[in-house]
Amino acid sequence: MIDKLELLIALAKEKHFGRAAEACGVTQPTLSAGIKQLENILGVLLVQRGSRYLGLTPEGERVLDWARRIVGDARAMRQDLHAMRAGLSGHLRIAVIPTALAMVPALTTPYRERHPEVRFTILSRTSAEVLRLLDDLEVDAGITYLDNEPLGRVRSMPLYRERxxxxxxxxxxxxxxxxxxxxxxxxxxxxxxxxxxxxxxxxxxxxxxxxxxxxxxxxxxxxxxxxxxxxxxxxxxxxxxxxxxxxxxxxxxxxxxxxxxxxVHTVGLVLAPREPGTPLTNALETEAKRVAQALNR
Structure with missing residues (x-):
């Protein structure tokens, strides 16, 4: 079931059957069959079909919301179990607005000192892209403005005030x-x-x-x-x-x-609205609190 939900997430992101299949590492017929099986399981039509991808149905959009939550929770569960067995390790992906890139080492450097088995990918993105990547489960966290434009459904933590x-x-x-x-x-x-x-x-x-x-x-x-x-x-x-x-x-x-x-505008950490968070993002939140205290003394 979860693997089929991941196919739906990829299709909604890529808006193209071939690219979605490539992103998932499967053939296009396998992706199409997986989406069809998901429709049969749920008893609703999820994708508007034609000679090309035409978008999701209203039911498909609702299922997509649930898919992101379920897949995110499943990944968090696997990460949590792995951390219990072997300690904190893995890959932490953070999307950051360009004006905040210079402060990222204040987070990542002490984080890695405490958790040397974690590796990082830092992406420079617009504020809109930060939120989209977070919503699509392509990054684990973002750093963006908190008080200027709507954030949508995220958890946020102020880091510093920008002058x-x-x-x-x-x-x-x-x-x-x-x-x-x-x-x-x-x-x-x-x-x-x-x-x-x-x-x-x-x-x-x-x-x-x-x-x-x-x-x-x-x-x-x-x-x-x-x-x-x-x-x-x-x-x-x-x-x-x-x-x-x-x-x-x-x-x-x-x-x-x-x-x-x-x-003055507030820049902060944004995370998916998932409770509990993953071990990686929980550790990032802890580090962010330390950074915020240091920057706002």
């Missing part, structure tokens, strides 16, 4: 200021994240409120790309204060707090 600075060269007319306003920042050419990033939407909202809509001269989905351009001395950007400090300012760069207003 913003103007990162620019010493040649910029604003470089000698102790602080600058959003209105002033909106008057200079900026390089910013792409519009699909929630950080970009936060900054656009603040700049628009100040009467200076964002008009970036360069966009990227990578903070490293933005910072590399700023380091040339020819560009300026708005970055989270913590990230700017982690990337490291040179003698020719300045990070100037942006005020009027002093904008």
């Amino acid at each position: 913003y600075v103007l990162v620019t060269s010493q040649d910029n007319p604003l470089a000698d200021r102790r602080e600058v306003t959003w209105a002033e920042v909106g008057q200079i050419p900026l390089c910013l994240l792409t519009p699909d990033m929630q950080n970009r939407r936060i900054l656009e909202k603040m700049l628009a409120r100040s009467g200076a809509p964002a008009q970036p001269t360069l966009e990227s989905n990578s903070m490293i790309v933005l910072f590399a351009h700023v380091r040339t001395g020819r560009w300026a950007s708005i970055m989270p204060e913590m990230l700017a400090g982690t990337l490291g300012l040179t003698e020719t760069l300045r990070a100037i707090p942006i005020t009027e207003p002093d904008v």
